[in-house]
Amino acid sequence: MNSPVLNSLHNGLSVFSTPRSVAVVGASSNRTKWGYWLAAGAIAGAHRRDVHLVNARGGDVLGHACVTSLAALDEAPELVALCVPGPMVGAVVDEALAMGTRGFLGITAGIEDEGEIAERIRAAGARLVGANSLGIYDAAGELDLSWGNFTAGPMAIVSQSGQLGSELARLGQHNGIGVSRFVSIGNQTDVTAAELLADLVDHEATRVVVVYLESFTGGAELFDSIAALRAAGKPVILLTVGASAAGSRLARSHTGSLTAPVDIVDAACRAAGVLRAQSPGEVIDVARSVIAGAAPAGRRTVIVGDSGGQCGIAADQAAAHGLSVPPLGDVADAALTDLLPAGAATSNPVDLAGAGEADLANYVNAVALALADPDVDSAVLTGYFGCYGADNPGLIDDELALAQRLADAARTAGKPLYVHSMEAAGPVADALWAAGVPTFGTVEPLLRALSGTAVYREPARDVAVAPSAGVAPTAGYWNARALLLDEGVSFPAGAVVTTVDEAVTAAADLTAPLVLKAAWLEHKSEVGGVKVGLTRDDVAAVFTDMHTRLGDGDYVLEQMDTRPDGVEVLIGCQRHPDLGVTVTVGTGGVATEVYADVVMESAPVDAATATDMISRLRAHKLLAGWRGKPATDVAALADVVAAVSRLAATDSRITEIELNPVRVAPDGVHALDALIVTDN
Incomplete structure (x- = not known):
């Protein structure tokens, strides 16, 4: 992989994670203003770097004195955060560039000469994140220039929507996942999502990457970066919006009317081994499961439960999310038959039929036997497990011990176990998550997450190709046919005709029934440009009629494909x-x-x-x-x-x-x- 983006992995981007010094231009004491939050975040990292606050009126913010301009500083700040009104941004940038600043974070939106400012930044060898950014954060670098607060963790977020990125961070925090790096890319006037993703390949604190995009400009470089992250063992979860997101033009063919731009994104994701999530909730469910190490080697799952109804719902939801629930092999079936009461379902799904209530250890025993089947890749335990200690505190220690044994059984089998518990918020669920067993309160998000994590064990496809130097394509059906024939595509016997005499002569060499086409038209049937089922005697009259209506051009007379059962x-x-x-x-x-x-x-x-x-x-x-x-x-x-x-x-x-x-x-x-x- 030789992408310019990947080759420039460290091309000035370290200034957005580990700068030696930071200046916040537009620092404020007002908590409702951006300048306050950026100043507060910058000050929190003052033990790692020099922090300068700039306010045209001077004063102090959070006990730190402000200078009235960058020119008043003794050093050039490596990174400048811009949260001043739009008309002032250009002058601040020029002042910082003259001092030697290497990076700019553009918070301000609606800058009229934004493109020109970005050109000046690039020309000076500096870089810009934004404009219209919600900020940046790097846990390892202790850099926080954003609105709000982050909790450190293993999930990186690169988002075209700052607020949606913040929502993902908050959802992650509520579910026990902190953030390793957060970048709100804003308008991508300079630094792109592709570059920022590439910069995460060697970011040690990051284990999973979430990216939200509304456009896919530079898609080839973007997916090169995603491939590099996958190769580094860092799964990427993509979130995007609807059919307008990819900016596809209206196609002239039927194919274009049958597909939406988001279908093209999905195809690119499947080739690259990337999950396109449907919602922020799915993003977090999959991210948690990936971090837990619960990605299955395939899509075959066994369902074990203590309720026939819950087992059936789980099986239906598994199918709806692209998972299979295959019958267990004879060995596993026989072992489960010996373990469970007479009449219990032992093929798949496996219904404990009261065996769990009789002895809680049977939850572990049944799951272990099911996971041992070589024809399954994962197991789902659905039902009441996790509720025993909640309903009877005297059982909590036993249930916690069994939770660890369930995790051990999955680890021994080398296959992930997912648990649907009717008591998904409590010590047993927490213990299962801590032991690498994803645990959910309802079965639908569980199976959605299981299906999503399976993507990361499936092989990616290499769609890179060498450019062709073949014959240049030219317009018209006959020319398209000739080019495709060279590629091994078969067509019925035929000939190009331009006059009625040529049509009659060609018909004599072909086997009826025949088809006459106006070869230059893209959608022939819509204007009467194709007639089928012709005898040789029909050809002259049909050609004359079609030529009268449609005019001169290349017509094609072909044998009609009459093979049965087509x-x-x-x-x-x-x-x-x-x-x-x-x-x-x-x-x-x-x-x-x-x-x-x-x-x-x-x-x-x-x-x-x-x-x-x-x-x-x-x-x-x-x-x-x-x-x-x-x-x-x-x-x-x-x-x-x-x-x-x-x-x-x-x-x-x-x-x-x-x-x-x-x-x-x-x-x-x-x-x-x-x-x-x-x-x-």
């Missing part, structure tokens, strides 16, 4: 300006938008990934054979998906590709129409 599929690719190329597979044909049955991944994909994409379609049952019909050639379809994705990813001139429909039959795959859009 299924129509769409294959499309799009190039996003920041997040690269994606490939989409979906239900094809004229009703593509009606079904909206699509799966998207970052391109290129190999045949195995393409096969997985196809298996996730609702239409997969049709491809696999439905109601006695033979299965189609899914392997050949996967090869076509891989080939198209490779072409789109390697040729930077291509902005879109769409094959629709692609007809998949038991004996192979034919593309029946194709569109390639370039950037010229």
Whole structure:
């Protein structure tokens, strides 16, 4: 990985975590003002660095004397925090640059000449976080220039929304997770999220990274940084907003109308091995579980409970969150049958059927036997455990001892255990968390967290490609067809015709039924630019009619694909300006938008990934054979998906590709129409 961002990992960013000196310009004694909070935070670190407070009226703040300007200082502060009115920012920056300041934290919002100020900062070899930042914090560096207070811990937060970042920090604190570093990136006028994430790779105090973004400018560098964090064993959890967040343009193809920009973000996350969380609550649940070391090696879980109803709800929620609940093997099933009362469910889910109440140790025994099954990756204990000591204080010591034994059983098995307890706030739950066993008061967030942590044990995909130097794509179906034929995509026999005589001559060499297309049109059926099922005798009249309506151009006469048991599929690719190329597979044909049955991944994909994409379609049952019909050639379809994705990813001139429909039959795959859009 040779990203410019990663290569410049220490390019001036240490000034935002371990500066030798800090100046707060706009320091104030008024607790309702930014200048107060930044001054208070700076003073708290005065034993680590020189702290200077600047206020145009002088005076003192929190017992520290203020100077009236930076020029009054004997030294150049390494880091200057700007919390002065917008019109004053430029002059303060210029004064600091003349002194030799290396870093600026821009709190002020709405600065008219913000871009020009940032250019001056960069030209002087300095850096700017912000403007419109909510502040920065580094626990190891004892640097706090922000509103509010942080508790030190292992979670780093890089957020485009300062207040949302603060919410994440507060939620973490309420759930026992402190912050290692906090950066509100604001407008990213200079320092970017990608750079700040890269700077966390070697940050020893950070074990998990949370990033909130509303835009993905410089997406390639961003995901390079995320990959470096993953390689360093620091999982990244991404939080973002809806369909407008990625700023994707409106595509010309059907593919573009079927997907939202957030789908492109999701595809990039899956390729990079990053969880895109749905809410701040999910972020914290997953972060806590990751820190606890509870990431499973796979998505197969066994559910153990003391209530059939709770076991059933847990199984349903597991499926809803992409986890599987497979039957246990014969060995585990037999051992559980010997342990539990007659009639207990022992396959998966495992219902203790009163055995836990009869002997609390059976919670541990059942979980240990279930975890020993080689075909499961994790266990979920759901129900009453954790409540015994709360309801009967005489049992609290026994239950605490069993909590430790549960954790030991999971550690021995080398698989995580998650506990859903009806008493999730108390000494037993605290003991379980402390022992590395995530414990939740309801089962839905538990299974959401278990599914989320599984992402970090799944392999990431390398979507980096070498640029292609192939033939330049040109407009029109026939040109697209020729280029795709070279990539191994099959089309029916056909010919280009421009006159009625050429059409009649071509028909004589083709096998009816035939199809006539106006090859230069992108959406032919919508304007009567395609006619199917033609005999040779039909060709002259149909060509004359189409030519009269649509005018001169390249028409294509092709043999019609009449193979039985075919299924129509769409294959499309799009190039996003920041997040690269994606490939989409979906239900094809004229009703593509009606079904909206699509799966998207970052391109290129190999045949195995393409096969997985196809298996996730609702239409997969049709491809696999439905109601006695033979299965189609899914392997050949996967090869076509891989080939198209490779072409789109390697040729930077291509902005879109769409094959629709692609007809998949038991004996192979034919593309029946194709569109390639370039950037010229």
